[in-house]
Amino acid sequence: MKLTVKELSKQIQHHQILQQITFSWSAGEIVGLVGRNGAGKTTLMRCLTGQYRIDQGEIALDQQSFTTAPAGRQELIMVDPQQNFFKGYALKTVATFYAELYPNFDQKRFSELMAHQKLAPEKRFRDLSKGQQAYVAIALAITSGAKFILLDEPFDGLDLLVREDIIKLIIKANTDHQQGFLIASHNLTELDGLSDRVLFLKHEQLVADISLETFRTQSKKLQLVFRQNQVPKLLSDQGQILSIHGRVIEVFFKAYTPEIDRNLKGLAPVLMESLPLSLSDLFKVEYAYGKDDL
Amino acid sequence: MPTALKKIIRLRQRPILIVTAIMTALLILMRLTMMPSYHQSIILKQLAQPKQTGPWYFNVYVNFPAQAYGFFFLSMFWGWLNGVRDNNGRFYSFLITNGYNRKQIFRTLWWERAWPILTLGLIYWGSLTLIWTLTLSWSGLKVSLSQLLLIILTNLLINQAAWIMMTFVSLFFSNAIFSLLALAAFWWTAGQVVYYLDHPHFDLWNNFLYPMTDMKFWPLAGIYLAIIFGGTLASYWLFQHISGENIGEFFVIPQSRWAFSILMMVLVAIVFYNMPGVSSIFIIILLFVVIIMTNLWSTLHQRWPIFNFNRH
Incomplete structure (x- = not known):
């Protein structure tokens, strides 16, 4: 099962929020959605689920456009903090709503998850703590049986233990039920460990769609020290300088080729050490340093 | 209509x-307890005394609206509260995101809103008719059975029109409180305009509820059927255009604020032109607040985060 988004555009109050967004997402794939505040992450998610009417473009599931085959939307579910219609209901009633609308809703699994968190079915959603509410909302989405789950800032304001519980829930749903996740988050450390791919939103557009496996094999972060005090031109030409402390230079290379390696070694550095790559490095390069062509 | 959708809406x-x-x-009980039986029946005694005669004429003014007020407001309450609750709670969004097309959802919603009012209306009017007929012998009634049935049918139509119009209001204005304020402002101003344009006296409020005395059934039913049909179409159009980013705005479709503002400004201008100075001050202030707020809201919304309920 594959979701395809083609040239999606959306304006809100005459401001272009999304422009010509194109990507695809397979069931079972965990995709991170990264961008600065106001980049359009939430808008993109709401456009995908149909909460927002799109101005242009097409969203299709297995090449069946949602315009002509809206039933496909049942395979998409978004955990949206603003969707608050069920806040006054008891958990068992909320589950009834989901069971009615999602034919594959797994009531037994939902009850087990609630029992595991010691949450009584009679308890009202609004009476739960913030962490519990987040857990229940994600549990509802997972047990709905939808193949594509959209999470908007799922770790926002949650303590470590709740975050770990949610991550376990996501991983189990992904491995056992082949459910795919699109996770918009500022918590790059969590995304780093979870995602297969990351989409970068910038200036209303999707500027990069990077597989983390490819990123880790093709890119490199190096710590370099040279005899001379001057920074070699090669570093700024081929890479992105992350920091300079005295003579210690941290450089990021998106495509680290044997030729770059040869040229660097040719400069006879005193120290040339690989540093572990993280999503944060990519984020910094993409956003903080303003290099658009990554 | 999909069963799942029906169940979830219920x-x-x-x-x-x-x-x-x-x-x-409670309304039925109040009718039973608040009036002595003679007064209960007086309504029907006076009911069919039209100046014109014939089986299709009846005097709506004398009878029904007085009895209908309570249930009329209840029908409005039903349409408005369900509408604002579902719109603001994002229940509509929840349904839209679940693979049903908007037409299917609207059709189901319409029917699930209509039948309770129809059923309760039948209970209400059935009970009142029973009370009346029990307190009078049938021969004492100055109304034929067909007239009585037509009167009940007219009131059932009025009640349907009431909830549909309030559904329209709840889909036109996205802010619950503002929807009531705007409706009150519109209704009052429109009433004043009609009053001044149609001297010596034409009270829109009373003429809506007490349509006209000695009214023939079909034109009267036609008016309410037109309101039901028009209100349904207008609400359907608005429902088709609901988009989540507008929650928190005053209008479900922000562009409609211009239509509303222009309409209100025209009404204010007419009232201002006709009204004595002293009493016009209040209405001018009220309407300018409405107009300014509706048009400046977007600016406030974007400029100061406190007004911004949306996240992009």
Whole structure:
């Protein structure tokens, strides 16, 4: 099962929020959605689920456009903090709503998850703590049986233990039920460990769609020290300088080729050490340093 | 209509249905307890005394609206509260995101809103008719059976028109409080305009509820059917255009604020032109607040985060 988004555009109050967004997402794939505040992450998610009417473009599931085959939307579910219609209901009633609308809703699994968190079915959603509410909302989405789950800032304001519980829930749903996740988050450390791919939103557009496996094999972060005090031109030409402390230079290379390696070694550095790559490095390069062509 | 959709909408509106049913029962009880039986029956005694005669004429003014006020407001309450609750709670979004097309959802919503009012209306009017006929012998009634049935049918139509119009209001204005303020402002101003344009006296409020005395059934039914049909079409159009980013705005479709503002400005201009200076001050202030707020809201919304309920 594959979701395809083609040239999606959306304006809100005459401001272009999304422009010509194109990507695809397979069931079972965990995709991170990264961008600065106001980049359009939430808008993109709401456009995908149909909460927002799109101005242009097409969203299709297995090449069946949602315009002509809206039933496909049942395979998409978004955990949206603003969707608050069920806040006054008891958990068992909320589950009834989901069971009615999602034919594959797994009531037994939902009850087990609630029992595991010691949450009584009679308890009202609004009476739960913030962490519990987040857990229940994600549990509802997972047990709905939808193949594509959209999470908007799922770790926002949650303590470590709740975050770990949610991550376990996501991983189990992904491995056992082949459910795919699109996770918009500022918590790059969590995304780093979870995602297969990351989409970068910038200036209303999707500027990069990077597989983390490819990123880790093709890119490199190096710590370099040279005899001379001057920074070699090669570093700024081929890479992105992350920091300079005295003579210690941290450089990021998106495509680290044997030729770059040869040229660097040719400069006879005193120290040339690989540093572990993280999503944060990519984020910094993409956003903080303003290099658009990554 | 998909069963799942029907069930979920019923589950959602159940608390409001219970409240509405209790209120209906109270209205019936009030009719039973607040008036001596003679007064109960006086209504029907006076009922059919039209200046014109014939089986299709009846005097609506004398009888029904006085009896209908309670249930008329209840029907409005039903349409408005369900509408604003579902719109603001993002229940509509929840349904839209679940693979049903908007036409299917609207059709189901319409029917699930219509039948409770129809059922409660039949209970209400059935009970009142029973009370009347029990307190009078049939021969004492100055009304034929067909007239009585037509009167009940007219009131059932009025009640349907009431909830549909309030559904339209709840889909036109996205802010619950503002929807009531705007409706009150519009209704009052429109009433004043009609009053001044149609001297010596034409009270829009009373003429809406007490359409006209000695009214023939079909034109009267036609008016209400037109309101029901028009209100349904207009609400359907608005429902088709709901988009989540507008929650928090005053209008479900922000562009409609211009239509509303222009309409209000035209009404204000007419009232201002006709009204004595002293009493016009209040209406001018009220309407300018409405107009300025509706048009500046977007600017406030974007400029200061406190007004910004949306996240992009």
